[in-house]
Amino acid sequence: MSNQLREIGRRLRAPFNRAAAFRELEKFHARPRELESIVDAAIKFPSEGLFRVESIQQRSEIQALARAVAAIKPRNILEIGTARGGTLFIWAHLASRKVVSCDIEDPGIRRPLYEAFPPPESQCKVVHLHGNSHEAAFRSRVEREFTTEPVDFLFIDGDHTERGVEADYNEYKHLVRPGGLIAFHDVIEKQALPTNQVFYFWKxxxxxxxxxxxxDHPDQCGFGIGLVRV
Ligand SMILES: C[S@@+](CC[C@H](N)C(=O)[O-])C[C@H]1O[C@@H](n2cnc3c(N)ncnc32)[C@H](O)[C@@H]1O
Structure with a gap:
């Protein structure tokens, strides 16, 4: 099947997948959840098609990060790199005030699902910003989201080139309060893609x-999370 046909199929199924995704979210929120079950749902949420939510993360690594983030009781989280919303799902359950997630890809019809991620009792607001993290005008938009309060946790998981990850660190770290956290994904040297160069900056x-x-394992290919305590 051509990509075009597959896309038409996805669009036709979108209203059903949308309704199913919101139903699954309501089911998920119907009872209090432990951190482990939030992380498991983020890795593969039971939603499909254009509303598929998932994260390509090593379970033990993202759980350790989620525990470290939960320990600082974050009010505000900034994420660069939303992709299928998996890690955004975790942050939306941990932040008590705001999560801003950025991606160069437009989330389109998925945006309302992201906004519904925080559990019903939470005051947390999810804001998705669509744009290139390296552009000055985009950075100003992000900064405007944090004029009254700093970021407690910054997750850098967007552009994985050495220059790209370095630029994200240098251009967004000033938003993070002392005592806050900054994490990088894919800090392992051995990577399947030559454009995954986070290791060289992290080193x-x-x-x-x-x-x-x-x-998770010193010999693994890909993954690995690096954490900075500010
Ligand atoms: C590895 S994925 C993020 C995965 C996500 N954090 C998770 O684990 O669920 C990287 C994302 O960064 C986005 N991205 C790449 N370069 C970017 C840039 N310069 N600005 C904003 N987003 C970017 C890509 O579109 C992609 O969706």
Missing amino acids: RLKPQVNAEEFI
């Missing part, structure tokens, strides 16, 4: 900061 940054690593 330079690590000796200069209060760093920690969550790595």
